[in-house]
Amino acid sequence: MKFRCVLYCLFLVSSLSSQTLIRGTITDKKAGQAVDAATVSLYALRCNRILAYTQSDEKGEYQIVYNGKQDSLTLAVAGFNLKKVVKDIANESQTIDFVVGDEVISIKEVIVVAPKINESGDTLNYNVERFKDETDRTLKDVLRKMPGIQVLDNGMILYQNNPINRFYIEDMDLLKDRYGIATNNLNPNDIATVQVLQKHQPVKALKDYEPSSDAAINLKLKKSAKGVVLATAQLGAGASPLLSSNELVGMYFSKKIQDLAVYKGDNSGRDVTGELNSLYSLEPEVRNLDLLHVLKPALPAVSQQRYLFNDAHIGTVNHLQALKNHYTLSTNVHYAYDEPKRENSTETDYYLPGDSSLKIRECNFSRLYQNRMDANVELNANTDDFYLKDRIKAEGRWDKENGRIFTGDSIREHLDNPIYGLSNQFEWVKTDELHMFKVTSFAGYKDMSQTLEVSPVLYDGILPSATSEMAWMKQKARMKDFTAANSFTYGRKGAVVQNYSLDFNVRIQHLKSNLLLVDNTVETAGGDSLSNDLKRESYEWKLHLAHSFTLGSNMNFHLFCPVRYLLVRERDNAAGGKTHASHYLFVEPFLVLEQRISAYLSSSLNYSFSQEVSGIEEAYTGSVMTSYRELLRNDGIRDRQKQHTLWWILDYKSPFSSMFGSFTTYYTHTRSRLLSEYLYEGILMRKSTLQHPNNIQSLFSDLVIGKDLDAIKSSFSLKADYRYNRSLQILQGMISGYRSHAVSLGGLFHAKLNRKVIFDYKIRGTWNKSLFQESGLPVAPVCLLSQRLSFNWLPVKELIAGLSCEHFYNDAIRSGSRNMWFADLNLSYTLKAVEFRLDYTNLFNTRRYVSTVFNETGRYYIEYDLRPGEILFRVRFKLL
Structure with a gap:
């Protein structure tokens, strides 16, 4: 099946008909200067039917593509105050320049409506x-x-x-x-x-x-x-419980200086800390390794404001200064504090061989104290032939978390999780007409310490006997990580663009852990089998070859072929201190075939092959208590994964009709040498590894369509996706094939029905099914549905009354209602520059949310506590 998909994609791309590419420049008749924003239209010969269109850029250049069989065409240039120029041309790729003159237009009255x-x-x-x-x-x-x-x-x-x-x-x-x-x-x-x-x-x-x-x-x-200072403030207070929602925002934007500063404090369920999320990767980074955690279920599939009990505060200051010679200096400082609380009940069925399963019932209470800060300073220059970037970043995290679990007995958890990091990224690029030189360097260090305390003592058989009922277990883990990445690249332009780079990367990690018994304030180690002292060094040399060239007027081909040699050295001081060295040679080709099918349609066919070896998180052999009921260790067997990925992207874009679409399909085949098994002893879980080939296959297809309907003042978007996964799993010693299918459909619709009514509707439905083959353990399919309907009524310009309803359906719920309903009401009144807003959330006072989740390891039935009905009054006003 997969080969048919590959052949189909290749055939579709290669069999597309040839196209006509017409390009040129548009200049002013009097001054001889480039004319930008002129409209260039392509018609059927002496016909008003537009076949394609574009606009000239700042250099007066245009490019238009036609994919059709007309022998002759008409090309026209027009614009505001420009005299229209028309030329009849042959249907062939060519360069056509235009010289246009002014045209005085006499009009009595005109209403100019800018295009969307x-x-x-x-x-x-x-x-x-x-x-x-x-x-x-x-x-x-x-x-x-x-x-x-x-x-x-x-x-x-x-x-x-x-x-x-x-x-x-x-x-x-x-x-x-x-x-x-x-x-x-x-x-x-x-x-x-x-x-x-x-x-x-x-x-x-x-x-x-x-x-x-x-x-x-x-x-x-x-x-x-x-060039002006803009500042706004908000004060908010509410009840059930006592609520607050306050903010202060200031900003200034000019040609040489930009500033944006924000403070927000909120405990009404709005996740203001999410505004500080890192949304794309700027550089190589030293990744966090969180071995220990307080056990919590997955988050519910409802709006976060429904279940988030928090007390969040954020502050951020961002400044950019333009210097001489195209340099800029920027500073960013971010701070976030939050206290999210959770209360829920869970019932977990872990699949065992045959028709049996292990049931675990828990009531969880947890409170996380998040305390995080980071700052960076960057010097940057970015011109057509020169680039410089030097960025220094410091970060700190001081998280603490308390948890209490009731499983018949009361279990207490406490986690300390501080992290400190410092990094520097440097990049230098210099180009001329034919050559490019690039140097990059990154160095980063992180110190990550974790301490998990659990009481009472649950592992009597592996820890020394306690003499006091107040004794507890303490798991310590500390990771020190230094990462460096250096690269030199030479590039050359021509018919084939060539890039050659030589990289040298280093990563040195040191993991130490120990499980202790604390009895009457005395700490006693549990032995060598419960400790780790592992040092891992990886050295990588990479030669990267990249070639890009055009195939005709509308197709590009890119070939990347990195060849890398990897040396990994590991020394486990807790297991004798012997050094183990591994050598790897990887060749990882990456191919891209891009084609512009028409002015509206483009295609990209991609293939990559990559290889990875297991990291330090799979290398330690001493047992680690990762949560109160998880005692995990590795068998010392190193895994090596090989992954083939084939994906195809088809994009449609028509700004003229305000319609956009994208279809993406991914196929991934991963080969692994190991299978991981989780064994249960009561509610305690242990991990073991089996050497067995494991082929993991996944298919993902995604379709997104968006359209603006200006005639009826509305817009809509549709999204559909399909997921398929196939792999092997071990269920208490039995190897079983696992398959899963999931189909999801959804959409958004927005309409302004008239001057007084605005309507929004959102819907998403999901169907998924899992199957264990050899074990004979079928899993019933699950259907989920969520939808949200919002009405906003504007009786007068200053007043907005809004009502929204949410509905959730889960057919996996076997007891109780499968439907859940929520409703919210809001009123907003604006008086000059002051906005008064009243929100009443959860009108039905729905207090519990029930969810059922299936995956390859079991079934998870979860009940969450939700926020009650709440009233919040806010006043927003301008300061400057």
Whole structure:
């Protein structure tokens, strides 16, 4: 089946008909200067039917593609105050330049309505004024209505179903990867245009050497928002329980200076800490290794505000200063504090051989104290032939968590989880007409310490006997991690763009852990089998070859072939101190075939092969108490995975009709040499590893369509996806094949029915089924449905009354109702520059949410405590 899919994709791409590419420049007749934003239209010969169109860019250049069989065509150039020029041409690829003159237009009265979306070269311009309405309070609200753009729940922005790689404000990168600060705090009334920079290479000097298929967002502000200080504040209070929601936002944007500072404090269930999420990777990083945790179930599939009991405070200060010679200096400081609380009941059925299962019932109470801060300073220069970046980042995390579990007995957990990190990234690029030189360097260090305390003592057989009933277990784990990555690249332009790079990477890790018995304040070690002292060093040399060339006028081919040698040295001081060395040679090709099928349609076919070896988290052999009922260790067997990935992306884009679509399908085949098994002794779980081939196959297909219907003042988006997974699992000693299927359908609809009524509807349904083959253990399919309906009524311009309802359905629930309903009411009144807002959430006072989740290890039945009905009154006003 997979070979048929591959052949089908290859046939589809290669069998597309040849196309006509017409390009040229448009200049002014009098001054001889380039004319931008002129509309270039392609018609059937002497016919008004438009076949394709585009606009000239800032250099006066245009490019238009036609995929058809007309022998002759008509090409026309027009624009405001430009005299229309028309030429009849043959249907063949050619260069046609235009010289245009002015035309005086005498009109009595005209109403100019700016288009919602227009395209200039690789830039799409979304007119914010045409998309926003009276209910939009932040930029994020408007972005969600723009076709082709998605905003995920975590704040990440997608264009054509792919994450953006940069977010600019007036062409400056103020916020780096934390652009949620802007989307959640910028007023859409201050923004003129949202630009999508397609095929955006953030390093200008690399545009011709390392092309990018990703997009970026750039905000163009209104003149009234430039060069002035903008400041707003909000005060909020409510009841059941005592609620508060306060914020202070200040910003300043000019040609040389940008500032954005935010403080927010909230305990009403709104996750203000999510505004500080890192939404794309800026650099190599030293990854966190959280071995220990307080056991908690998965989060419920409802709005986070329904179940989040928190007390959050965030503060962020961001400053960018333009210096001389195209240099900029930026500083970003972020701080977040939160106290999320959870209370839930769970019933877990772990699958065992045959028809048996292990049932575990728990009541969980937990409170997490999050305390996190990071700061970075960056010097940057970015021109067409030179790039420099030097970034220093410091971060700290001081998290603590308390938990209490009732399983018949009362169990207490406490986790300390501090992390300290420091890193530096340097990048230098220099280019001329034919050559490119690039040097990159990264160095980072993290110190991660964890301490998990559990009482009473649960592992009597492996720890010394306790003399006191107040004794407890203490698991200590500390990881020190130093990572360095260095690279030198040489590139050359020509018919074939060639890049050659030589990399040298180092990673040195040191993991120490020990399980102790604390009895009458005396700590007693549990023995060598309960401790680890592992040092792991990895040294990697990589030769990277990259070639790119064009195939005809509308097809590009990219070949990447990294060859890397990896040396891994491990020394376990807790197991005799012997050093074990492993050597690996990897060849990992990566192929990309891109084709522009027409002015609206483009295709990308990709293949990659990669190999990985297990890391330090799979190398330690001493037992570690990762949670109160999980005692895990590895058998010392190293795994090596080989992964083939084939994916195809088909994008449709028509700014003229405001319709966008994207279809993506991924096939992944991973070969592993190991199977992991989790053995249960009562409620305690132990991990073991078996050497057995394991082929993991997965297929994922995703379709997204977005359309703006300007005639009826509405927009919609549709999303459908299918997932298939196949692998092997071990169930208490028995190897069984596991398969899962999942289908999901959903959509969004927004409409302004008239001047007084705004309507929104969101729906998503999911069907999934799992099957264990050899074990004879079928799992019933599960159907989930969620939908949200919102009405906003504007009886007068200053007043908005809103009502929203949510419905959730889960047919896996065997007792109780499968349906859950929520409703919210809000009133908003604006008096000059002051907004008064009253929110009444959870009108039905729904206090419990029930969920059932199936996966390859078992069934999880979970009941969550939800926030009660609450009233919150807020006042938002401008300070400056």
